[in-house]
Amino acid sequence: MTSESTTPADSRVAVAFCCLGNICRSPMAEAVMRHVAKDMEMSHVVSEIDSFGTSGFHSGDSPDRRTVQTCLANGVPVNHTSRRVRPSDFEKFDYIFAMDRENLEDLKYMQPRGSKAKVMLFGVYSEDARLDKIVSDPYYGGPDGFQRNFRQLDHFARTFLKRIAAGTA
Numbered sequence: 747m748t749s750e751s752t753t754p755a756d757s758r759v760a761v762a763f764c765c766l767g768n769i770c771r772s773p774m775a776e777a778v779m780r781h782v783a784k785d786m787e788m789s790h791v792v793s794e795i796d797s798f799g800t801s802g803f804h805s806g807d808s809p810d811r812r813t814v815q816t817c818l819a820n821g822v823p824v825n826h827t828s829r830r831v832r833p834s835d836f837e838k839f840d841y842i843f844a845m846d847r848e849n850l851e852d853l854k855y856m857q858p859r860g861s862k863a864k865v866m867l868f869g870v871y872s873e874d875a876r877l878d879k880i881v882s883d884p885y886y887g888g889p890d891g892f893q894r895n896f897r898q899l900d901h902f903a904r905t906f907l908k909r910i911a912a913g914t915a
């Protein structure tokens with residue numbers, strides 16, 4: 747049996763999500779991961795969930811209202827303050843998930859040599875060919891972009907946690 751009290755601290759994973767502005771996609775990803783971990787009764791497996799942006803354009807801002815609305819419409823609360831990625835994040839987190847290829851390239855460029863974080867597209871955790879692996883920037887589009895992002899993030903989070911449980915993440 748696995749429970750909070752029997753999960754060794756060193757087997758837990760710390761995960762973070764990264765987009766450009768840290769007001770649309772990555773705070774949504776953070777909220778979805780927290781929700782999905784609870785839903786799958788795996789909260790004890792994840793020691794930390796956070797998000798940040800490659801830019802500091804919106805540092806200090808709350809999530810975009812469209813992110814908040816989309817999450818709430820899907821039963822997921824959002825609570826975050828935007829910040830830029832820091833060098834220490836690459837040592838703090840086991841996984842840093844980029845939303846798109848530009849985020850991924852920027853993160854890889856910023857990653858201090860030898861730091862522990864595995865930096866990858868979150869979309870590598872897709873098992874549904876109908877879902878794009880890229881979580882596209884929804885900022886200048888309509889609400890459908892946010893809902894599409896939500897469906898992707900929910901699926902990727904479930905696949906990631908399933909693979910963590912199986913030891914194949």
Ligand code: 4NP
Pocket residue numbers: 765766767768769770771772803883884885
């Ligand atoms: P995010 O979306 O990277 O998903 O938070 C964006 C938010 C703001 C801007 C671009 C993308 N912006 O240009 O201000």
